[in-house]
Every structure is written in structure tokens, then in C-alpha cells.
Amino acid sequence: MSGFSELARRYDGFIVDLWGVVHDGVRPLPGVLDCLARLREAGKRVVFLSNAPRRPHGIAAQLANMGVVPELYHGIMSSGEAVFLMLRDRTDEAAALGRRLYHLGPPRDRDVFDTLPYEEAGDPAAADFILNTGPDDVLGPQDPELYRPVLAAGLKAGIPMICANPDYEVIRAGQRIICAGLLAELYKAEGGVVIQRGKPDPAIYAPTLAMLGTAPERTLAVGDSLRTDIAGATAAGIDACWVLSGIHALHPENAPAEAAAHGLTPRAVLPGLGW
Secondary structure (H helix, E strand, C coil): CCCCHHHHHHCCEEEECCECCCECCCCECCCHHHHHHHHHHCCCEEEEEECCCCCHHHHHHHHHHCCCCHHHCCEEEEHHHHHHHHHHHCCHHHHHCCCEEEEECCHHHHHHCCCCCCEECCCHHHCCEEEECCCCCCCCCCCHHHHHHHHHHHHHHCCCEEECCCCCEEEECCEEEECHHHHHHHHHHCCCCEEECCCCCHHHHHHHHHHHCCCHHHEEEEECCHHHHHHHHHHCCCEEEEECCCCCCCCHHHHHHHHHHCCCCCCEEECCCCC
């Protein structure tokens, strides 16, 4: 398909990924603001579902700085929020965790834990678990090998890792950068225990649908990643639209075969979120 207008007529609600669909980490992608405004005019509901390792209020502030104002959507759910709620309520695997954490990530992601009754350790050896929100601002988001020492320290201590962003990589202003999910995969490959929240886990779609307020069969998920967005929506029983404006640099004609190779059949493929 060349535009979103036909899909807009078929569905009542839209679960929309952010990075690679709405923006590139710096600015909105072409046509996005117009498309969101047209969905609003048509009375459609939009909730953003992101694997960002931050809580919704921080994401909303970032979006507003890009011109994606609250009037254009109805809510935000994130993997960071899911981790915050798990740590706050001590649910699932968090019930067995201690209260000392080592934060692997930049200061801007601290809202996932900094209001909760946890003690931050300065070294994995003194922690009960690693909270991984992604590359930090010292070693940077380019080379995952630079993080081997801290991962090795966690492995030696035998502590689990909570990953607050399952993404392996994103494209920021045309540059490919690594995410927390890739560091988690390195940890898991060496025998580490990883607890993860966010797409493609279908559990993240239940609170998102509740926020959206539309029936699953009248809801469409829109994303740029086959591994997280399209696979996650499929596992949750929700139709998916794959947009090629993010991590998959494919010609639209090649997209169906690529999706099929991953065992996925999105309802539609679009070059981007444009009307």
C-alpha cells in the first residue's frame, strides 16, 4: 500500500511504535504529523507502544519537543513502564529479587527505578540484579564489545538482568545504534538469566489495549521491526502493518518475502506512516 488512509477506514484504534515509525530519535518522520492529525479528525484512537526504557511522562516530553503534541494521541505504554510496575509491585520474577540494583544505562533512564525503594550499587558484584536500560553515555551506543567487562562482572556474581528495552538496535538520524536488547542477548549467550519486558512479549498488549479502548479485532498495530512489532502483534492476535521507515532498509516489493521468511504475514506494508 502507498498510504494509510485505506487502513484508517478499516480499524477503530491503532497501536503505533515510536522509533522508526513516528520519529528517528531527533525529528518526526515525513508525513507522520499529518497522518496523526487526520486520524484524530476521523475520530480514531491512537496509543503509542514503545520499547523505550523510560516511563510515559518522559517519552511525552520528548515527543512534544518534536511537535508530536498530546492532542495527536490518546496514551503511551512503554517497556520502561512495564519494568517500573514490575519493580514497584514486586510481581512475577521481581518478587524474588533483592533490593540492590546495578544500573547499566544513561541517567535519562533513571525514572524506571529512582522513585522506588531500591539501593543502587556501584558495581555488579555488590548488586542483586542488573537493570539494563541500554548503552551509557560514557562508552556510547556503537560497540557492544565495550560492555563485556560489566556483563562479565554480572555473570561472575551470578545475578540476573532485567532488560527494559528488548530492541537490538534503532536508527537515529540515519545512524544505526545499539540498544539494551543486544546487551541482554550477549548476557544470555554467556549463561546469564534475563528478565525482559516489552515487545514482542504479547503481555505488553493487554494494558495497551485497555488504554486504547478498542476491540482487538478492530485494532491495528503499526511498527518497523519484524522481530518486535510485527511478531509481538501477531502473538497478541492483533493485525499488523509493517512500515519500512526504520531498521529494515528494504524495497517495498521485497518486503512480503522477507516477512514470510520470518513466518509473519502483516496485513499491509507501507513505506512509512503517511496518509
